[in-house]
Amino acid sequence: MQLPFYKYQGTGNDFVILDNRAGQLQLSLSQIHYICDRRFGIGADGLMLLNQLPGFDFAMKYYNADGRESSMCGNGGRCLVKFAFHCGLARSTYKFIAADGPHEAEIDGHSIVRLKMQDVTAINQHNGDMVLDTGSPHYVKSVVNLMDYDVFHKGKEIRYHSEFQPGGINVNFVEQLSDDEIMVRTYERGVEDETLSCGTGVTASAIVNYHNELGFNEVIVTTRGGKLSVEFERMPDGSFTNVWLCGPAEKVFEGSITLPE
Numbered sequence: 001m002q003l004p005f006y007k008y009q010g011t012g013n014d015f016v017i018l019d020n021r022a023g024q025l026q027l028s029l030s031q032i033h034y035i036c037d038r039r040f041g042i043g044a045d046g047l048m049l050l051n052q053l054p055g056f057d058f059a060m061k062y063y064n065a066d067g068r069e070s071s072m073c074g075n076g077g078r079c080l081v082k083f084a085f086h087c088g089l090a091r092s093t094y095k096f097i098a099a100d101g102p103h104e105a106e107i108d109g110h111s112i113v114r115l116k117m118q119d120v121t122a123i124n125q126h127n128g129d130m131v132l133d134t135g136s137p138h139y140v141k142s143v144v145n146l147m148d149y150d151v152f153h154k155g156k157e158i159r160y161h162s163e164f165q166p167g168g169i170n171v172n173f174v175e176q177l178s179d180d181e182i183m184v185r186t187y188e189r190g191v192e193d194e195t196l197s198c199g200t201g202v203t204a205s206a207i208v209n210y211h212n213e214l215g216f217n218e219v220i221v222t223t224r225g226g227k228l229s230v231e232f233e234r235m236p237d238g239s240f241t242n243v244w245l246c247g248p249a250e251k252v253f254e255g256s257i258t259l260p261e
């Protein structure tokens with residue numbers, strides 16, 4: 001079967017996008033795993049279907065590179081909005097549905113995609129680190145000398161910790177660079193490796209590192225794949241709302257792949 005695809009990346013977190021507005025695609029776990037394989041397939045951290053849904057500009061279905069359907073992907077959502085724009089769907093504000101519910105998104109004059117994330121109502125502690133859900137589950141640990149840190153092994157240890165089974169968790173290591181700037185490296189569940197950036201992880205890490213006790217915060221986040229910014233309001237009850245993940249999302253190439261049956 002010949003399958004047309006589009007390859008996008010958002011600060012180095014890369015995805016295969018399939019246009020499924022006709023609703024015909026039925027891919028198996030092994031087919032998605034094959035497509036995402038960096039040697040035998042196209043290679044990507046994840047795969048997304050652009051689906052149609054009445055009342056919304058589109059619906060997003062997300063699969064990790066392991067072939068399994070997963071929770072919200074922030075960088076993936078931003079790439080899907082850019083793909084919709086490239087498909088001729090020009091909107092001042094995009095509205096779509098993802099695994100964690102409805103999202104708004106905008107493309108600004110500099111081609112930066114701004115994605116509204118779900119509110120964050122709770123941050124839990126675990127051994128002095130932070131655990132929260134920004135559409136996907138995230139563990140956030142502060143470290144020093146982040147670029148020398150063993151993200152893979154330390155991340156894998158936490159990802160498979162009994163405390164977080166059966167679903168597992170994404171693991172973010174954060175270094176404070178200044179009052180409003182952090183650096184983040186992430187071991188991603190379902191990729192089972194460090195990715196060059198993780199949108200829901202960057203969002204979680206920024207929220208944990210708020211600097212204004214109340215009201216508007218903007219945190220600049222440096223990742224190995226580039227810079228993102230996270231805007232949010234901290235409310236008197238300790239929750240976080242009006243959360244926006246902002247950064248570039250670019251098309252890399254398009255093509256077609258022959259899928260084994």
Ligand SMILES: N[C@H](CCC[C@H](N)C(=O)O)C(=O)O
Pocket residue numbers: 013045046064070071072073074075076136137170188189190191197198199200201
């Ligand atoms: N691996 C994540 C989903 C993708 C998250 C990441 N790529 C993002 O940009 O948010 C999980 O299974 O929870």
